[in-house]
Amino acid sequence: MTFSFKAAALQSSAAVALLAVTGTAVLADEITIAFGSVGRDTEIMQELWKPWEEATGHTVKLVTMPSSTTDQFGQYRLWLAAQNSDVDLYMSDVIWAPQLADHFVDLTEAAKDVAPRHFPAIIESQTVDGRLVAMPVFTDAPALYYRKDLLEKYGKSVPKTWEELTATAKEVQDAERAAGNADMWGFVWQGNSYEGLTCDALEWVKSSGGGQIVEPDGTISINNENAVKAIELAASWVGTISPEGVLAYQEEDSRGVWQTGNAVFMRNWPYAYGLGNADDSAVKGLFDVATLPTGQGHDTSAATLGGWNVAVSKYSQSQEAAVSLAMYMGSEEFQKGNAIEGSKLPTIITLYDDADIASAQPIIPRWKDVFLQAVPRPSAPTRVKYNEVSSLFWNAVHNTLSGQGTAAENLEELEVMLEDLKGGDSW
Structure with missing residues (x-):
């Protein structure tokens, strides 16, 4: 038209x-x-x-x-x-x-x-x-992609919080494996050490009341209790509801698992919707999308x-x-x-x-x-330093996900590095 x-x-x-x-x-x-x-x-x-x-x-x-x-x-x-x-x-x-x-x-x-x-x-x-x-x-x-057929099969609703997603993903994953699908995973996302992880982790942190890494006024906010809890929860997914290999996943890796029918939930961008409903897709007509979950006790979702x-x-x-x-x-x-x-x-x-x-x-x-x-990612307040800010953030998160230090330790260190990068009252 x-x-x-x-x-x-x-x-x-x-x-x-x-x-x-x-x-x-x-x-x-x-x-x-x-x-x-x-x-x-x-x-x-x-x-x-x-x-x-x-x-x-x-x-x-x-x-x-x-x-x-x-x-x-x-x-x-x-x-x-x-x-x-x-x-x-x-x-x-x-x-x-x-x-x-x-x-x-x-x-x-x-x-x-x-x-x-x-x-x-x-x-x-x-x-x-x-x-x-x-x-x-x-x-x-991005949005939360979910297998509506599997949620209906096991009497589950679309999770509203990350904690609910964790529990639902584990329950459906285990039930499907017991039924014979040994390749089923509960949740796939982007865990590689790159800009995509900044996007994923910002969503966990912001929706859990942990801020935007650097706030619009330039304040460094990432080192806080809510951010720590959000990233620690994500770390608990690796090897339980998400494959160990998720630490190397980018968007297409996640979609590959999802589109072959081997995931209950997926975090991804809109482009995956049409591809998931293509004739060669194992999940054609079997899924839907919803806003990403929030942290427990918080009511605002966040999509990068x-x-x-x-x-x-x-x-x-x-x-x-x-x-x-x-x-x-x-x-x-x-x-x-x-x-x-x-x-x-x-x-x-x-x-x-x-x-x-x-x-x-x-x-x-x-x-x-x-x-x-x-x-939004904090590119407006950090301006020409954004790429370095993002790199420091995704590395701190990836270290936590891979067991190299706790979220509290890594975010404390991240705060120090961001303060050094900022180098004064303004970026």
Whole structure:
């Protein structure tokens, strides 16, 4: 299904500002955007940009980036450090823009009327020192995948807390093994020593009242009793409801176990939903998703925020047009088309109740409750030091999971290292 966004583009103040009295653009610019495409992303984006191009007279040129996001981020840093004026906009991972904030235009004023329509956690994640440095385009957040057939078989409900998940996973796992499935595990997740573990562990800690590692005001909060309890509980899963090999698992490793029918629960991102329901999947039609559990005694879930946003380079020679395009990509019209045509999850809350999106992509409305409880990684307060912060955190957690020190010992040491890294009153 194809939608027309031309009227919306013409009505936007950013677009109108670029039009002469005659209705044609005063100056026609070629706006260059750096973007790492996957699948049909390039084709879809080029179609979605057309109404903006027609309304403003400008054109959009795509610079395709490497498939490796690490390489992509490295290239961005090189270009921006050189004050490259050839790229006007950068499609940015949710944790990148805060690290590169000094190179990006402040979008706060341009987005003042539309920012409240987006998930608050996403706006927060892209705001540095009161400056909105990137406009949300589409998002991502994980959920709890569960085998509804097995829960029904054993009379169990979807767990609300991590403690309930631990007990239910063990009971169903043991019963299935006794029934002959020796390969069944209770819970698979991402335990390797990498950014994915930061995401998983942040969810355990935040949902247990242990904070966000580093708070939005820059305060280091990770060394606390609730965080210790959350990570110790996770450590108890290894070798009991989760295989020992989970300490080397990334997303695809977890999905491999899950999709062959050998797990009761899985923590993973939305991409695994469609794959799990593919014709070659052993769990097709047998599972559902829910918000991630909370810690005992706490009532707020936490799903680590992912997704992509668009930032305008300070070195662009066409900043006004670039800001206009950024606002358009953050609009309801653009995001609706991207959801329907590209299965991309919107950042605008009301689109999760849109009938056209629900008809074309039934999975999307199911993620609304997940995003309402999303938590950003602390890239905004730690800025250029975020990668080191995350590395120190995931290593401390991985050490605990693998039995190299207790959570209390490792988080105390982590706090000291983070204080040294911070090196003063501010990051």
